[in-house]
Amino acid sequence: MTLRVLLVDDQPLIRVGFTAILRSQPDLEVVGEAGDGEDALRLAAETDPDVICMDVQMPRLDGVEATRRLVAGGTRAAVLILTTFDTDEALFAALTAGAAGFLLKSAGPEELIEAVRVLGRGDALLDPQVTRRVLQRMTAGAGAAPPPADAAPAAPAPADPLPAGPARGVGSGAGAGDGVGLTAREAEVLRAMARGLSNGEIARELFVGEATVKTHVSNVLLKTGARDRVHAVIWAFQRGMAG
Structure with a gap:
């Protein structure tokens, strides 16, 4: 089965790089690229992707709010948050918005490919150590x-x-x-x-x-x-x- 992927990032060079990585795999198809959250909403409706690779900080509409709107709209796509920020705030915001995975942009090509496949088969991608960070924050009740x-x-x-x-x-x-x-x-x-x-x-x-x-x-x-x-x-x- 070929997984349909939508890439969302405001930096064209990053989109080009991610596209090249994903298209190197016979089971992955990049069906669209968006430069902000508004375009992501439109393209998601047009292309019906299986997985959406979503940046966090973008103009017009950020990745967290775009994810929230996609989920509220009943999208079947799994959202993989890709960010340079390894912070509890970004992680918690993305998960509560409905993201199914969280991956740093510093990850290697194989990690990106595997992350898309994991989400594409209906699983979530969150390292147990990261899960514990989320749960510890919820237990403490600080800033949740x-x-x-x-x-x-x-x-x-x-x-x-x-x-x-x-x-x-x-x-x-x-x-x-x-x-x-x-x-x-x-x-x-x-x-x-x-x-x-x-x-x-x-x-x-x-x-x-x-x-x-x-x-x-x-x-x-x-x-x-x-x-x-x-x-x-x-x-x-x-x-x-x-x-």
Whole structure:
């Protein structure tokens, strides 16, 4: 399957370089280039990409707000934030806007290619160490962005099975959870995800197969209405269900 990629960056030389890298792969197709967030919104509607590589600082409309509008509009594209700024502020803003991945522009060509493929197959791209930074910030409550007005109210952490109402405050966009409670095992998997464990690590810890873990993760995403595992973890922390 060929993945369709939209590149968004206000620097033409960077777009040229990223285009050359991605087009060197037979399974990746660059379907458009945008120089700012406004053009990104227009081209996303015209080209229907699988993955959008999005810069943060751009004229007219920045990458975080463009991501927020794309997600709110129900885009099926996964947004990969590409930035030169390795700051908690940029990371948190991008994730709460609905981005599915975060990669520094200093990354190598192979890392960019792999990041696009990861997002293209429906996974999120966030290093466990970075995930912990996000969660530590949320735990401390310092500078965390408040949920939007239509976010579901925070729920206490009752015993399993756990309730899982709609979660629109973490960039989940359309298709929020249907309110069906998490099973005890799904809640256990969610807590492991919150610790930054991969599917393989969760499988070894719970003494189950990796395919079983993938099923549990899929159920968690469905029930929480999260776009990906990163946003499911944020959802859990907002409700005190990650610990």
